Amino acid sequence: MALAEQFDSSNVDIPPGKGVATSTEVKMVAEGVDVYYGDKQAIDNVSMEILDKSVTAFIGPSGCGKSTFLRCLNRMNDTIDIAKVTGRIYLDGEDINSSEVDPVQVRARVGMVFQKPNPFPKSIYENVAYGPRIHGLASTREELDDIVKGSLARAGLLDEVESRMHEPGTGLSGGQQQRLCIARCIACNPEVILMDEPTSALDPIASARIEELIDELRENYCIIIVTHNMQQAARISQKTAFFHLGVLVEYENTVDIFNNPRDERTKDYISGRFG
Amino acid sequence: MTGALIVTLAVLSVIGYYMGRSKSVASVSGEVHQLHSRPGYYGFYVAIWTALPAFLLFVVWQILEPQILRAFVMGNVGPAVSELPPERVDLFYRDVVAIATEGVPSQVTPDHEAAADHYTSLKSLGTWSFVAFVMSLSVFLFAFAYRKVSPTLRARNWVERVIMGLLIVCSVIAILTTVGIILSLLFESLRFFNRIPIQDFLFGLQWSPQTALRAEQVGASGAFGAVPLFAGTFLITIIAMTVALPVGLMSAVYFSEYAGPGVRGFVKPMLEILAGVPTVVYGFFALLTVAPFIRDTADALGVATPAQSALAAGSVMGIMLIPFISSLSDDVINSVPQSLRDGSFAMGATKSETIRKVVLPAALPGIVGAVLLAVSRAIGETMIVVMAAGRSGNLTFNPLDSVTTITVQIVALLTGDQEFDSAKTLSAFALGLTLFFVTLVLNVIALNIVQKYRERYD
Ligand SMILES: Nc1ncnc2c1ncn2[C@@H]1O[C@H](COP(=O)(O)OP(=O)(O)OP(=O)(O)O)[C@@H](O)[C@H]1O
Ligand SMILES: [Mg+2]
Numbered sequence: 001m002a003l004a005e006q007f008d009s010s011n012v013d014i015p016p017g018k019g020v021a022t023s024t025e026v027k028m029v030a031e032g033v034d035v036y037y038g039d040k041q042a043i044d045n046v047s048m049e050i051l052d053k054s055v056t057a058f059i060g061p062s063g064c065g066k067s068t069f070l071r072c073l074n075r076m077n078d079t080i081d082i083a084k085v086t087g088r089i090y091l092d093g094e095d096i097n098s099s100e101v102d103p104v105q106v107r108a109r110v111g112m113v114f115q116k117p118n119p120f121p122k123s124i125y126e127n128v129a130y131g132p133r134i135h136g137l138a139s140t141r142e143e144l145d146d147i148v149k150g151s152l153a154r155a156g157l158l159d160e161v162e163s164r165m166h167e168p169g170t171g172l173s174g175g176q177q178q179r180l181c182i183a184r185c186i187a188c189n190p191e192v193i194l195m196d197e198p199t200s201a202l203d204p205i206a207s208a209r210i211e212e213l214i215d216e217l218r219e220n221y222c223i224i225i226v227t228h229n230m231q232q233a234a235r236i237s238q239k240t241a242f243f244h245l246g247v248l249v250e251y252e253n254t255v256d257i258f259n260n261p262r263d264e265r266t267k268d269y270i271s272g273r274f275g
Numbered sequence: 276m277t278g279a280l281i282v283t284l285a286v287l288s289v290i291g292y293y294m295g296r297s298k299s300v301a302s303v304s305g306e307v308h309q310l311h312s313r314p315g316y317y318g319f320y321v322a323i324w325t326a327l328p329a330f331l332l333f334v335v336w337q338i339l340e341p342q343i344l345r346a347f348v349m350g351n352v353g354p355a356v357s358e359l360p361p362e363r364v365d366l367f368y369r370d371v372v373a374i375a376t377e378g379v380p381s382q383v384t385p386d387h388e389a390a391a392d393h394y395t396s397l398k399s400l401g402t403w404s405f406v407a408f409v410m411s412l413s414v415f416l417f418a419f420a421y422r423k424v425s426p427t428l429r430a431r432n433w434v435e436r437v438i439m440g441l442l443i444v445c446s447v448i449a450i451l452t453t454v455g456i457i458l459s460l461l462f463e464s465l466r467f468f469n470r471i472p473i474q475d476f477l478f479g480l481q482w483s484p485q486t487a488l489r490a491e492q493v494g495a496s497g498a499f500g501a502v503p504l505f506a507g508t509f510l511i512t513i514i515a516m517t518v519a520l521p522v523g524l525m526s527a528v529y530f531s532e533y534a535g536p537g538v539r540g541f542v543k544p545m546l547e548i549l550a551g552v553p554t555v556v557y558g559f560f561a562l563l564t565v566a567p568f569i570r571d572t573a574d575a576l577g578v579a580t581p582a583q584s585a586l587a588a589g590s591v592m593g594i595m596l597i598p599f600i601s602s603l604s605d606d607v608i609n610s611v612p613q614s615l616r617d618g619s620f621a622m623g624a625t626k627s628e629t630i631r632k633v634v635l636p637a638a639l640p641g642i643v644g645a646v647l648l649a650v651s652r653a654i655g656e657t658m659i660v661v662m663a664a665g666r667s668g669n670l671t672f673n674p675l676d677s678v679t680t681i682t683v684q685i686v687a688l689l690t691g692d693q694e695f696d697s698a699k700t701l702s703a704f705a706l707g708l709t710l711f712f713v714t715l716v717l718n719v720i721a722l723n724i725v726q727k728y729r730e731r732y733d
Contacts (some may be wrong), residue, residue, distance in 0.1 A: 076617070076621060079620055081535075104623050104624070105623065106623075107620060107621055107622065111621060114614060116614060118612070118614040118617070120615060120618065121615075121636070122636065130619070130622065130624075130632065130633075131622040131623065131624075134622070134623065134628055134632075135623060184622065185621075185622065188623060
């Protein structure tokens with residue numbers, strides 16, 4: 001691909017056969033979700049179904065509420081005092097906003113990777129072992145070792161860190177740190193992985209590795225990724241949701257969003273006319 | 276006279292400022308960008324030349340004047356006075372000054388009066404000639420600087436150099452006084468160690484510095500084994516930290532992690548006020564409230580205890596340190612990035628797991644630093660222990676006994692009538708040196724840790 005093309009977002013290439021949902025299992029359902037920050041409404045009546053074993057991309061201009069909606073899916077908005085979420089969100093048919101559900105349990109099933117890598121100031125091993133320890137996933141040291149190594153391997157980081165598992169995780173490069181955070185998330189054995197711009201702090205090579213990784217993880221997880229990079233959405237996602245001013249404007253197979261968007265706003269956004 | 280001189284100098288330099296400034300503006304007919312520096316700097320240039328050398332001279336004069344005066348006055352007295360022994364000469368001169376300044380002399384003789392007259396006339400002559408000299412110097416430098424003002428003069432560089440010089444002088448003063456204090460501690464301690472061997476001081480088990488009144492008494496030189504003092508200091512510090520550390524740390528966790536903005540906004544300033552309560556207030560609280568309470572409780576339990584106890588002093592000191600630890604730890608905990616908490620929550624950790632396993636470990640170095648600073652405060656604290664811990668140098672680890680600390684003994688050694696040269700007085704310097712050394716080491720370690728911790732997250 002020529003350099004000029006790469007930066008021209010109206011020319012998003014989708015390889016044949018890609019960008020189409022193959023799975024039919026529905027993992028999460030949102031129904032009439034509204035989010036308010038104080039008096040300000042950030043998400044307006046969003047309803048959507050998210051498929052298992054596929055990658056769903058959220059795109060849209062800055063401030064349109066992508067992160068806000070993403071945080072609804074694992075109840076991370078609870079940690080923001082002024083945020084108020086209404087509407088229903090189902091995970092495998094169970095309403096995660098109902099009062100019987102403990103948000104802590106929801107977050108164990110719906111993991112999250114943040115925009116900026118945030119490894120704990122502990123060793124690489126301890127970073128990954130953190131979740132399994134909390135949730136009691138391993139009863140012996142060997143089991144824990146297996147989980148840690150397995151998670152690092154699936155995050156494609158094991159080879160690079162095997163010899164220094166007990167050095168601080170904060171000493172890794174940015175891309176390695178982000179893969180460490182992904183490994184840390186996988187180690188909790190989640191069903192859904194939310195990623196909020198996971199590559200925006202990384203260079204193209206580190207990003208490419210993470211994209212590969214996401215594509216592999218798709219086999220086993222339901223993955224939702226927020227991205228500002230159209231090419232990235234096109235390359236790795238099967239479904240794409242376009243948000244604008246807190247409203248879900250269009251939600252289709254990725255190939256349709258990029259090749260024949262129905263809404264004017266979507267068209268304008270992916271052809272780079274605003275945002 | 277001197278007040279008038281300073282006011283005149285100040286007025287002159289203000290005038291210098293405006294004249295220098297307007298001359299620089301006029302010299303480029305208002306096109307100030309053609310000046311090397313902004314006009315204000317030309318003003319300061321003239322003002323500094325006008326006032327600073329004169330002022331420095333003034334300071335020097337203030338220091339030298341009495342000595343010069345004395346030399347002249349005493350050079351002029353008859354042999355009857357000048358051949359007296361030195362202390363008598365000193366006394367004579369003091370009386371002369373007292374007569375001249377209308378104080379209360381101890382003795383008045385014609386010699387005295389003659390010298391006092393001489394003193395008065397010399398003094399007014401000296402003052403007048405000094406003022407005249409300073410004023411003419413100041414006017415001269417004013418004119419000199421004013422003439423030099425021109426568009427190419429590098430006034431800003433010059434002014435900034437002078438300011439830097441002043442800053443350096445101030446920091447040198449700060450450093451020199453500290454060094455001076457340390458050196459005097461050191462030398463006096465060395466004098467002490469000449470009489471009492473250092474190992475006896477550091478490892479001796481008995482502390483009774485009362486030197487006997489009659490030289491032939493037993494133990495005439497007193498006993499200067501400081502171990503009981505170290506032990507007492509240590510015991511009280513331990514008690515204080517036992518109180519302060521858990522309470523301070525947990526309240527910090529509450530304020531930074533659980534409390535809403537309302538509570539925080541109210542309690543934080545409260546804590547800061549608490550940290551500002553003078554320690555003497557804590558001291559009488561310890562003496563009048565806590566110590567009797569402890570004694571009565573112990574009595575009720577059938578344990579005979581003295582009125583003053585390590586427990587009373589230590590626990591009140593702990594209370595004093597709570598706001599200190601709490602507010603330092605609160606700052607440290609707050610500076611742990613929110614992203615770490617989010618990362619932990621997002622993995623399904625509860626709030627308390629997040630605090631215990633992520634926030635506190637991340638904040639640990641800073642907390643250790645805070646604790647070490649608190650320990651060094653506890654060791655150096657005086658007022659509370661003076662009032663509540665007692666003065667007997669018991670070598671004990673029973674918190675209900677009365678113990679004594681290094682600081683208490685320093686106070687005890689130096690209050691009341693003392694010969695300056697006795698081992699008893701000198702031992703205070705040795706204790707001070709020990710105290711200084713210990714707190715210095717603690718502070719250096721603590722500041723290092725806190726520093727490292729800052730670098731990690733900033
Ligand atoms: N903690 C908060 N408190 C108040 N308002 C917030 C908060 N977080 C987000 N908002 C507001 O909600 C709206 C949506 O923000 P959100 O972070 O979800 O946007 P976004 O689509 O993720 O943007 P970006 O692409 O820049 O990350 C914005 O108008 C933002 O100002
Ligand atoms: Mg965002």
